[in-house]
Amino acid sequence: MGPNGRNKMIINHLEKLFVTNDAATIIRELDVVHPAAKLMVMASQQQETELGDNTNFVIVFAGALLQKAEHLLRLGLHPSEIIQGYELARDRAMDILKDLKVDHIDDLSNPEQLRKGIRSAISAKQIGNEDLLCDLVVEAATNIMPKNATDFNVDNIRVVKVMGSSLYESKVVKGMVFGREAEGIIQGATKAKVAVFTCPLDISQTETKGTVLIHNAQEMLNFSKDEEKQVEKVFQELADAGVKVVVTGATIGELALHFLNRFNMMAVKVPSKFDLRRLCRVVGATALARLGAPMAEEMGYCDVVETVEIGSDRVTVFRQEENDVSRTTTIVIRGATQNHMDDIERAIDDGVNVIKALTRNGDLLAGAGAVEMQLNKRLQAVAAKTPGLNQHAIKKFAEALEVVPRTLCENAGMDATATLSRLYAAHYQDSDAVATIGVDVENNNDGTLDATKANIFDALSPKYWALKLAADSAITVLRVDQIIMSKPAGGPKPPKQQGHWDQD
CATH class of the missing domain: 3.50.7.10 (GroEL)
Known part of the structure; x- marks a missing residue:
């Protein structure tokens, strides 16, 4: 997760090799058997088909919610109380998210504004090449942007990979x-x-x-x-x-x-x-x-x-x-290896999908984990005012949001605890303004930065849906108390032999 997220090397059931840090691809190639895990996989795939970005946020956050729920269960809370609290927290978080917007993209045919919206989505996959890829995606998108932006079709931007040369030789071709x-x-x-x-x-x-x-x-x-x-x-x-x-x-x-x-x-x-x-x-x-x-x-x-x-x-x-x-317009990617070009293609896909999301809702949030910290703070305040047992679950929901900045710190090799305490301090300092302090993965100062000044934005709708899907899948898992597998009884089947081998 995040710009310094490490790559995974996946060898799927057809022995094909993938090297990527794109959660959607990793999950698609895994063969998940456990039903509870499958629920999370399905939530993440839903996010991929619907909005195409923030897939690993769904998995990471749902995982964090379940981890926190385990702690509450150990304390002796009943699952139904946790579910109730989580549902309250989820609905509050949805409302708060809309208040946290820091910027809005209204003109989608303006390359500068588009670049602002997709830069962080692309740099999370391909840090170091994000400016080059942003230019390609923005050029391709402005080529085909219809008069009515909501008609923007992701399918109209094609990617063709041609081996050889370097990434800098990539270009956009109309048609x-x-x-x-x-x-x-x-x-x-x-x-x-x-x-x-x-x-x-x-x-x-x-x-x-x-x-x-x-x-x-x-x-x-x-x-x-x-x-x-x-x-x-x-x-x-x-x-x-x-x-x-x-x-x-x-x-x-x-x-x-x-x-x-x-x-x-x-x-x-x-x-x-x-x-x-x-x-x-x-x-x-x-x-x-x-x-x-x-x-x-x-x-x-x-x-x-x-x-x-x-x-x-x-x-x-x-x-x-x-x-x-x-x-249609086509982005021709050049690169030395097939794997590298595949990964570039995934980054471009994410960029294009974020543009699609921006056509529905142009609101931008502060990136770099700032939104999550602010949500955390606001939800903690909600929990403090909530009577009864629900407050514990709301509190844990808020704490689970901490997983995003923490993961960003850990992946960048920073001291997560120290950085998080600085973030907490920054967010709790001023109460009236929307705090936009996030994690600085480049480590320029004390590990925190103002995300809006650093030009790190997240689109609102992918974040909104990712939160919703992650919370829903965690709640669904909590609602289960037993997994009953209907499998035929008896041992393994005898091996099938060739020819007309008869049962007796």
Whole structure:
């Protein structure tokens, strides 16, 4: 967690290696069996799908809540009392969070403001490269930012990884980039009509096999003439319709390629069906499931389709020149190893997702653990005024929030206890203003800094939902008193043997 969070090396069930500190990825690749742990994993995945950031906050905070609850249970409180207190604390925390906002982003097409919102999300994953990555994400986002910001679609920012060179060679390309070159000899087209197919461009094989007797050389020559004529007819129709670029999600046969080259059409193969759909959206085409000339409204249009070299790799770029037309933009990441580029991609994903969250709610909170400390202080005050046993649970909820600044300190190799006491002192000093003092992981002064001056902000909505999901999953776990597994009785199953091995 945090900018100095260490990486984990995960080898998943397919022996694939991941090196990352992105909680969502780590959890997705783990095979969690314990049902209570699964609840937390599900909460974290929900956070990932909904807002794409603050996934490890969910896990860390839920863990801290359960740890504090254990202490209360030892003291002899009943789980239902703890649950009640936690629920009260959660609802109060939600209300307090909204009061803690320190800044607001109102103009999402302004690069400066966007940068402010996403910088900390990216630097938490990739400290040292955050400015470079911020620039890439902001440029990509402003390229596709619609007039009405709430229509911003995360899917419109693509990431393509090209091995080689260094991260500093990464760039943003308007339009879509595919990491392969065109199939035929035609390598580019401008102001082109595009036909998109999901079927193979090839002669379809018949269902049944047939035997043909050929008597002389003439018959041999005529044998495949008709077939060629059929294929030629299809591509002739395409060429007559004005198609210059043919995209397919399946294979391209040799004969088809020959005619494509002959009619000066560019052929591009896109193996992923998701990318095919996205491309359809970019060029405004309909993917056809059968060969044949598309109707006018099924054809797409693209200003420039070209094969360019990035490093030593040749890639195909679909680019719309007019600014308002380009519905997607691609960030091309360069890097030395696949693992490193994967991690950069995750950081970029987080940045893009935070922009999406900002389109819903542009409020910013102070980062660096300042919000958590302030919440802690306010909730302690609430606990002091609460009669009955609930106050213990509210107090522990407040203390659990301490886990964030503490983790930041520990990961940065600082003395956590000393730094936390300084933070407490700073937050309890002035009561009227919203305190924005957080942990200084760069250790410039006594380990604390003013987060707003240092430009460390957290978006409100991811934080809000993360708090809610973490508290909910902790409460759900507390509500359980027994785990009953329905598993078949008896020992392990006998090994299955090959062949017709009969039970007896």
